[in-house]
Structures are given as C-alpha cells and as structure tokens.
Amino acid sequence: MKIIQTLTLRGPNYWSIRRNKLIVMRLDLEDLAEKPSNEIPGFYEGLVEVMPSLIEHFCAPGHRGGFLKRVKEGTYMGHIIEHIALELQELTGMPVGFGRTRETSTPGVYNVVYEYVDEQAGRYAGRAAVRLCQSIVDRGTYAQEDLAQDLTDLRDLKANSALGPSTETIVTEAEARKIPWMTLSARAMVQLGYGVHQKRIQATLSNLSGILGVELACDKEGTKTMLQDSGIPVPKGTTIQFFEDLENAIEDVGGFPIVIKPLDGNHGRGITIDINSWDHAEEAYDFASKESKTRSVIIERYYKGSDHRLLVVNGKLVAVSQRIPAHVIGDNKHTIEELIEITNQDPNRGEGHDNVLTKITVDKTSLSVLERQGYSLNSILAKGEIAYLRATANLSTGGIAIDRTDDIHPENVWIAERVAKVIGLDIAGIDVVTPDITRPLREMDGVIVEVNAAPGFRMHVAPSQGLSRNVAAPVLDMLFPPGTPSRIPILAVTGTNGKTTTTRLTAHIYRQTGKVVGYTTTDGIYLGEYLVEKGDNTGPFSANVILKDPTVEVAVLETARGGILRSGLAFDTCDVGIVLNVAADHLGLGDINTIEQMAKVKSVIAEVVHPDGYAILNADDPLVSAMAERVKAKVAYFSMSPDNPIIENHLRRGGLAAVYENGYLSILEGHQTLRIEEAANIPMTMGGMAPFMIANALAACLATFAQGVDIEMIRQGVRTFKASVNQTPGRMNLFNLGDYHALVDYAHNPAGYEAVGGFVRNWKGERLGVVGGPGDRRDEDLILLGKIAAQVFNRIIVKEDDDRRGRDRGEVADLIIKGIVQENSQIEYEAILDETEAIEVGLNRVNRGGLVVIFPESVTRAISLIQKRNPISDDNL
Numbered sequence: 001m002k003i004i005q006t007l008t009l010r011g012p013n014y015w016s017i018r019r020n021k022l023i024v025m026r027l028d029l030e031d032l033a034e035k036p037s038n039e040i041p042g043f044y045e046g047l048v049e050v051m052p053s054l055i056e057h058f059c060a061p062g063h064r065g066g067f068l069k070r071v072k073e074g075t076y077m078g079h080i081i082e083h084i085a086l087e088l089q090e091l092t093g094m095p096v097g098f099g100r101t102r103e104t105s106t107p108g109v110y111n112v113v114y115e116y117v118d119e120q121a122g123r124y125a126g127r128a129a130v131r132l133c134q135s136i137v138d139r140g141t142y143a144q145e146d147l148a149q150d151l152t153d154l155r156d157l158k159a160n161s162a163l164g165p166s167t168e169t170i171v172t173e174a175e176a177r178k179i180p181w182m183t184l185s186a187r188a189m190v191q192l193g194y195g196v197h198q199k200r201i202q203a204t205l206s207n208l209s210g211i212l213g214v215e216l217a218c219d220k221e222g223t224k225t226m227l228q229d230s231g232i233p234v235p236k237g238t239t240i241q242f243f244e245d246l247e248n249a250i251e252d253v254g255g256f257p258i259v260i261k262p263l264d265g266n267h268g269r270g271i272t273i274d275i276n277s278w279d280h281a282e283e284a285y286d287f288a289s290k291e292s293k294t295r296s297v298i299i300e301r302y303y304k305g306s307d308h309r310l311l312v313v314n315g316k317l318v319a320v321s322q323r324i325p326a327h328v329i330g331d332n333k334h335t336i337e338e339l340i341e342i343t344n345q346d347p348n349r350g351e352g353h354d355n356v357l358t359k360i361t362v363d364k365t366s367l368s369v370l371e372r373q374g375y376s377l378n379s380i381l382a383k384g385e386i387a388y389l390r391a392t393a394n395l396s397t398g399g400i401a402i403d404r405t406d407d408i409h410p411e412n413v414w415i416a417e418r419v420a421k422v423i424g425l426d427i428a429g430i431d432v433v434t435p436d437i438t439r440p441l442r443e444m445d446g447v448i449v450e451v452n453a454a455p456g457f458r459m460h461v462a463p464s465q466g467l468s469r470n471v472a473a474p475v476l477d478m479l480f481p482p483g484t485p486s487r488i489p490i491l492a493v494t495g496t497n498g499k500t501t502t503t504r505l506t507a508h509i510y511r512q513t514g515k516v517v518g519y520t521t522t523d524g525i526y527l528g529e530y531l532v533e534k535g536d537n538t539g540p541f542s543a544n545v546i547l548k549d550p551t552v553e554v555a556v557l558e559t560a561r562g563g564i565l566r567s568g569l570a571f572d573t574c575d576v577g578i579v580l581n582v583a584a585d586h587l588g589l590g591d592i593n594t595i596e597q598m599a600k601v602k603s604v605i606a607e608v609v610h611p612d613g614y615a616i617l618n619a620d621d622p623l624v625s626a627m628a629e630r631v632k633a634k635v636a637y638f639s640m641s642p643d644n645p646i647i648e649n650h651l652r653r654g655g656l657a658a659v660y661e662n663g664y665l666s667i668l669e670g671h672q673t674l675r676i677e678e679a680a681n682i683p684m685t686m687g688g689m690a691p692f693m694i695a696n697a698l699a700a701c702l703a704t705f706a707q708g709v710d711i712e713m714i715r716q717g718v719r720t721f722k723a724s725v726n727q728t729p730g731r732m733n734l735f736n737l738g739d740y741h742a743l744v745d746y747a748h749n750p751a752g753y754e755a756v757g758g759f760v761r762n763w764k765g766e767r768l769g770v771v772g773g774p775g776d777r778r779d780e781d782l783i784l785l786g787k788i789a790a791q792v793f794n795r796i797i798v799k800e801d802d803d804r805r806g807r808d809r810g811e812v813a814d815l816i817i818k819g820i821v822q823e824n825s826q827i828e829y830e831a832i833l834d835e836t837e838a839i840e841v842g843l844n845r846v847n848r849g850g851l852v853v854i855f856p857e858s859v860t861r862a863i864s865l866i867q868k869r870n871p872i873s874d875d876n877l
Contacts, residue, residue, distance in 0.1 A: 001077065001130055002028045004109065008119045011540060011568035012608045014601050015113050019098045020568060025112040025126045029077050032137065033108030038074035046136040047071060050147060053091065057083050077133055078110035084129035085114045092154040094121060104591045111591060121157040159351070166204045166457040173472035179486040180572060182544065192479060193486035195518070195552035199479040204427050205454045206479060213424030217453040220263055220298055223423060230422050232415060233447045237300030239263060246285055249299040257302035260284040262292030273391045274302050303447050305435040307393040308404065311460055311471055312420040312428045314478035317413045319460040319469040320405045320437065325390040326360045326398030330381020336370065337377040340389070357464065360389055360398035401459035403466025404437055411440040419448055426478065429455020488552060490571055491703055494559045494605045495580025497752045498696040501731045502580060503558040505684065505700040509717030510554050513709060518546035519556040523729055527552065539563030540570035547571065561601050565590045569604065575613040576703045577605040580696065582623040583751030587778060599623040609633035614656070614706040616699055619646040636706055638698040640691060658702035660694050665718070667705050676701055676715050683722040686732065689762040692755035693732060730859030732759070735871040742843060742852045744862050748774055750784045756853065757792035766850030769793035770842040772835070772857065775805035775812050782812055786819020793853070796820060796829040799838035801857035809833065839865050
C-alpha cells in the first residue's frame with residue numbers, strides 16, 4: 001500500500017459540514033486492491049489480537065462488534081485503515097468517531113477520511129494504521145512494542161500541541177457560546193471573535209489586562225507596598241540583594257519563622273516557607289537568589305495557616321481554592337518512595353499541565369522538605385500520617401486543590417475584590433494565608449501574600465475535592481458583555497464563473513455604508529481601497545487574513561473549489577452564501593469527476609449559512625437551485641427572468657428575490673417590487689449587453705439587500721462600479737483603441753466562454769478571438785472551447801499558456817482547433833502558440849470598428865500590451 005497524498009481539513013468541507021477537523025488520505029491499495037480482508041490468510045485473527053478494542057466499533061451493522069464482523073466477512077483495506085486510524089486516536093485520549101472511505105475513479109485508489117483532534121496526531125494515526133495493516137498482511141501480526149511506540153508518539157504529539165489548561169477552559173466556553181476562535185502565530189495568543197469585534201487572550205491575560213497592573217503584579221515588593229498603603233493586610237517583610245544583609249533582614253521582620261522567596265519568581269519556584277534556623281535560612285537564600293532574575297530576595301515573616309487562591313475576574317470574586325502541598329498519606333506498610341509511586345498512578349495525574357493533577361517528582365527540594373520533617377524516602381509512615389514533599393502548594397509541583405468558594409467570609413470577598421482593583425488587574429489570582437477562610441482575615445492574622453497576573457484556572461475547574469467552577473464564563477462575560485457581537489458579517493461567494501466580479505461588486509456596495517470591508521479575490525486580498533497581497537487568494541489562509549484583521553467590519557470572501565477541497569472553509573458559518581452557477585470546469589481534478597460532484601463542492605457555501613442568514617441561489621441553474629433542499633438558512637433567489645417558476649413559487653410564499661425585468665435590476669419581496677437601476681445605466685453590464693454581468697449584479701444586490709444595506713446605497717454602488725482594470729482586472733475589461741476595441745477576460749472554461757459570448761455576439765463589427773485553455777482540463781473540455789469560439793467569433797487565433805500543466809507543446813491548441821473545425825470548417829483560424837505574439841497579432845489585424853477578445857493566461861501581461869498602444873479609455877460603453 002502507498003499513501004499518495006494527505007490533506008488536513010480545518011473547516012466545513014466537501015465530506016462534512018459539521019465535522020470540521022478531518023484527514024483525507026489518498027491511498028493506493030496496490031496489490032491489495034482486489035483482496036477483501038476475508039481472502040487474506042490470518043488477517044482477521046491478527047487484527048483482533050493486536051487491537052481487540054476494535055470490538056467497540058459498530059460500523060454499518062449498527063451494533064457492538066459490527067466492524068469486526070465486516071472484517072471477518074470481507075471488506076477492503078481502505079475501510080479497515082479508516083477504523084484503525086480512529087481507534088489509535090481513541091486509545092490515546094482523543095475522542096473521534098467520524099469516518100468515510102470512498103474509492104476514486106482510479107481503480108484501487110481510495111480516499112480514506114477520518115476525524116482528528118490534533119492534526120499532527122491525526123496524520124500520524126493514518127500512517128501508523130497503514131503500517132499496522134501492512135504488517136498483519138505480511139507477517140500475521142504487528143509487534144506490541146511497535147504499537148506501544150505508536151501510542152506513545154501520539155500522546156506526545158497531543159501533549160506538545162495542546163492548549164494550556166487555562167486557555168482550553170476559555171476556548172471551550174467560547175465554543176459553547178458559538179464565539180469563533182483561532183490561534184495566532186505569535187506568543188501563544190488566541191483570538192476570540194472576528195475582525196473589529198475580536199478579543200485576544202494569552203493564557204489568562206486578555207487584551208483588557210493593563211500593562212501597569214501586570215508589571216506591578218510581577219513586582220512582589222511593589223505589590224505589597226501598594227496593598228499596605230491601602231490598608232490591606234500583608235506580611236511584614238523586606239527585600240535584599242546581598243547575603244550579608246540576610247541577618248538584619250530576619251531581625252527586621254521579627255525573627256523566625258520566616259519565608260524566603262525570589263522577588264520575581266513564579267509557579268512557586270525558589271520559595272521556602274517556615275524557616276526556623278540560620279542554616280536553613282542560608283540554604284533558602286541561595287535557592288531563592290538563583291531563581292530571581294534580579295538576584296533580589298524577599299524576606300517575610302511566616303504566617304501559619306492554609307494556602308488559598310482567590311480568583312477575581314472583572315472586579316468580582318468567582319472562585320476560591322484551598323491548596324495543599326504535594327504529600328503522601330501513610331498506610332503502615334509502604335515506604336514514602338512507594339507511596340509516591342502509588343499516588344502517581346492516579347489517572348488524574350499527568351506530566352506538567354496535561355491532566356487534572358500533576359505527578360509528584362522527587363528532587364533536591366522534596367528531599368530537603370522530607371528531611372526537615374524527620375523523614376527519608378525509606379521511611380514507613382503510620383496509617384493516616386502525612387508527609388509533605390513540597391513547602392508550597394502549587395498544583396504544578398503535585399499539590400491538590402479543594403474548592404472553598406461557598407465558604408469564604410463576605411469581608412474576605414470584599415478584600416479580594418479591592419485587591420484586584422488596587423493592583424489594576426482584570427483577572428487576578430490572589431494568594432491568601434489564613435487558618436480559617438470562613439473568618440475575616442484580621443481576626444485570624446491572615447494576610448495577602450501575593451497577587452498573580454495570568455493565574456491558572458485548573459484548580460478551580462478541576463478541584464481534587466469540591467465543586468467545579470466555570471471560571472471561564474465570567475471571563476467571556478467580561479470580554480463579550482451580553483449583547484456584544486463577536487462576529488462580523490461574512491458574505492461568501494462561490495460558483496464556476498463570475499466569483500471575482502460579484503465579490504468586488506458586493507464589497508463596493510457595502511463600502512457605500514462607510515464600513516471597513518475586507519475582501520479576497522482571485523487577484524488579491526484587499527482592505528478597503530488597499531491591496532494587502534497580490535495573487536490568487538480564494539482559500540482559507542487568505543480568508544483568515546481578513547478575519548484576523550482588527551479593523552475589518554465586513555468580510556466578503558471569494559471561495560474557490562480548490563480551497564474547499566484542500567483545507568475546508570476558514571469559517572464555521574457565514575451570514576450570506578452566494579452560489580452563482582455550476583459548470584463543467586476543473587473536472588477530473590481532486591477526485592471531482594462529475595458536474596454533480598462539483599455542485600456538492602459549491603454547495604458547502606450554501607450549507608454553512610447561519611439559520612438567520614441567507615443562501616443566495618441562482619434560480620436559472622438547476623444544480624444551484626436544488627441546493628435549497630440542503631440549506632438550513634433562509635433562501636433568496638436571483639434570475640434573469642421574472643417568469644422563472646422557482647421565482648414565482650418563492651414569491652407566493654413571501655420570499656425574497658432579485659430579477660432582471662423590463663430592462664431593470666429589481667428586488668422582489670412577496671408582492672413588493674423595488675427597482676434598483678436600469679441595466680443600461682450600470683457600467684459593468686456593458687450597456688445592458690452582457691447578460692452574465694447582469695446576473696452577477698443581481699446576486700450582489702440581493703446579498704447586500706438581505707444584509708440590510710439601504711436600497712439607495714445599493715443603487716449608488718452599482719452606478720459607480722465599473723468592470724475596469726482598477727476595479728476588476730481581467731473581468732470584462734473593455735479598451736477603446738480608437739479604430740477598434742479590445743476586451744480582456746479571464747474566461748478559461750466553456751461556461752466562461754459562453755458568458756463572454758453573450759456580450760460579444762451583440763458587437764456590430766468584426767469579432768476576433770485570441771483563445772486558449774489550461775492544460776489540466778479534459779480533452780473534451782478543450783474541444784468544447786473550440787466549438788464555442790467558432791460560434792462566437794468571425795476569426796480566431798489559438799494560443800497556449802506558458803504553463804502547459806503537463807501537456808506537450810501544441811497539444812492544447814490542437815484540441816481547441818479540433819473543436820473549431822468540428823463546429824465550422826469554413827471559419828478563418830491560425831495557431832500562434834506564444835501568448836504575447838498571439839495578442840500582438842490579433843491587435844494588429846483586427847478590422848476597423850472590430851473587437852479583439854483576449855482570453856489570457858496572464859491578465860497583467862495582456863493589459864500591459866494593450867496599454868502600450870495608448871487606449872483612449874478602458875470603459876464599459
């Protein structure tokens with residue numbers, strides 16, 4: 001077996017609208033192509049032995065063991081690999097369930113589609129599944145050590161790419177509220193929301209976190225001074241930088257017991273508590289000094305009591321946790337070392353932050369803590385006796401947390417909320433030492449020992465004891481108060497032809513409202529009037545540029561077939577989805593071999609429209625209008641005929657439509673008609689002579705009207721939009737060269753040729769075509785281009801693209817000429833393969849009053865050649 005290609009889908013896609021995270025593995029079964037599993041000796045037995053957990057896969061039979069039953073009766077290897085790739089992820093804590101396996105038009109080659117949680121792990125699972133199956137085919141088994149290594153690698157991939165526990169908590173709450181999110185490429189930041197409404201977080205820092213508050217929280221001595229000046233109880237202490245000042249500092253705070261900690265430490269590193277001797281103080285000083293970037297060390301009086309973390313979000317206390325340092329409890333049988341090992345076997349304990357609790361590690365610090373209690377690793381504790389392994393209660397060093405949110409005294413709540421405001425933090429973790437959190441701090445000699453910016457949420461979300469607290473909810477309430485939007489309007493445009501023009505016109509109309517519009521097209525990414533990046537930008541990466549931009553108020557996104565198939569959409573839902581048409585283009589690429597399959601690709605845009613939004617569908621195209629059956633949103637149709645039966649039925653039900661009637665572009669809603677403008681007064685329609693441009697304009701007008709854009713602004717938009725080099729390069733760009741005109745259009749498929757032909761046929765003079773086609777199209781498609789050219793033009797020059805896309809020189813031209821001759825053997829034609837030469841010859845030979853129509857590979861080059869001839873204007877009649 002051989003993996004030909006692996007695609008990672010990250011949004012709604014051809015295979016599934018709801019399951020956005022899919023791997024598509026194109027797999028050649030090679031010599032196993034004709035061998036179902038029941039014909040491979042020992043395969044079923046080997047698979048059951050290696051992966052007995054596959055018994056849980058229901059598959060088509062719909063019951064436990066259903067999949068293995070299929071294997072025993074006989075199924076093909078692509079299907080088996082799909083299930084194994086899913087099960088490998090399940091075994092490593094990544095819940096997945098969706099899969100599909102379909103044979104392609106190439107015999108023996110399958111698309112194996114399966115869900116993933118982490119994309120690197122998902123791709124690995126596919127490769128491992130192929131290795132496992134091949135090994136069972138070849139040797140009857142797969143070594144257990146190899147399977148164990150696969151599972152270890154998958155766990156490592158999952159852990160390395162996982163969001164931190166606090167970030168994961170916030171993201172999970174965002175998903176529950178349908179707030180979109182995406183990771184940013186710098187400093188582990190996450191964006192919540194789109195465009196101008198976005199907010200950013202980094203762990204539990206937000207874009208509302210003031211830098212002064214964060215800096216102050218990092219300065220432990222400065223924090224204590226600010227709190228002390230505000231009358232808030234804090235430990236008596238001082239800061240030193242030199243060891244020779246240690247003795248005086250201890251005296252200043254009132255003598256032993258003391259705490260020594262670094263001035264700028266975090267996560268409990270470098271802290272020693274309950275110091276009662278000079279030798280211990282010396283050792284603690286050296287420990288703290290090494291952990292301090294500035295070598296500055298805090299000496300504080302030690303206050304007896306339990307360690308508590310109080311979480312304040314947006315000025316309100318939301319959770320309280322009592323933290324207990326890493327420890328073991330004796331059973332009168334096991335040594336402390338053995339008790340640590342037993343404790344670490346708890347499935348809730350993992351490495352670092354990858355689980356609810358962290359495993360206890362034995363190091364110099366823990367040995368020192370044990371020694372001070374009179375223990376060693378070989379000590380056997382009496383039943384119920386506790387031995388601590390850390391002086392501090394951080395979860396990251398193996399501590400546990402007990403929820404005390406409902407127990408805290410109201411005065412302590414007031415103090416905590418006041419502390420967060422004094423320091424200036426939107427999210428604050430306040431560390432309190434007190435013997436009893438249910439009593440006021442002043443009564444219990446309790447103190448605020450530290451204030452933390454970016455506090456961890458794990459102890460509150462998953463306490464060892466007590467209730468879990470949804471501390472992410474108040475964070476989201478702060479970032480997105482009730483009624484505050486997190487999304488911007490997204491209008492997505494797809495179809496075989498007309499996408500770029502419709503996208504640009506839609507964006508142009510929306511700009512009449514004064515909003516900042518970001519849009520993507522075949523020729524670039526744009527923000528307002530400015531080009532961000534030139535080139536074909538119709539995929540999810542380009543869409544993300546718009547959705548991540550904090551200035552964008554409206555996104556209009558041209559969405560092409562290729563991006564949907566290769567990566568899926570960049571967004572989970574949109575407000576308007578426009579499907580212009582579906583024609584036979586790009587067939588045979590990406591395993592899309594029929595026009596019906598192509599329609600399914602395009603329908604992804606209609607199916608992801610939000611239920612409150614509109615799918616804008618072409619009523620004149622049966623493949624497009626049929627998409628209404630799968631749409632969950634409202635539907636609006638556009639048509640070149642008000643008598644279209646779909647339009648008539650839709651209007652009778654009070655629906656919304658746009659039609660071309662009596663020379664006007666009009667919006668119809670129920671029995672109401674709103675005329676936008678006469679087509680003759682809309683520049684892009686070429687004086688009303690370009691029917692397909694009228695259809696594009698109808699779609700754009702309908703989309704913006706459905707979004708609430710005022711009819712007068714729509715009217716202003718279509719009046720001021722021209723299919724010019726500046727606004728729509730390569731889309732019906734008409735140049736007046738005095739004695740003749742030249743038209744440049746990027747049409748490169750039969751439907752595009754037909755659309756341009758609708759205008760060209762209206763030309764009164766000679767019609768000369770400079771035609772060609774992409775080499776990766778089917779032979780029949782190129783022959784059809786020749787036939788259409790012969791129907792539209794009086795004379796034809798056939799050229800070829802510089803990039804022949806795998807074909808021999810002259811092969812594309814020969815196929816187009818074959819179509820020309822089949823359609824009209826008497827027409828005048830010649831082949832000039834070089835595009836530049838072909839354009840120059842066409843411009844030189846056209847008769848006075850004639851029209852040269854150029855279908856170029858390079859729009860820029862064609863326009864440049866025309867502009868060298870000093871056109872009077874690029875206009876639209």
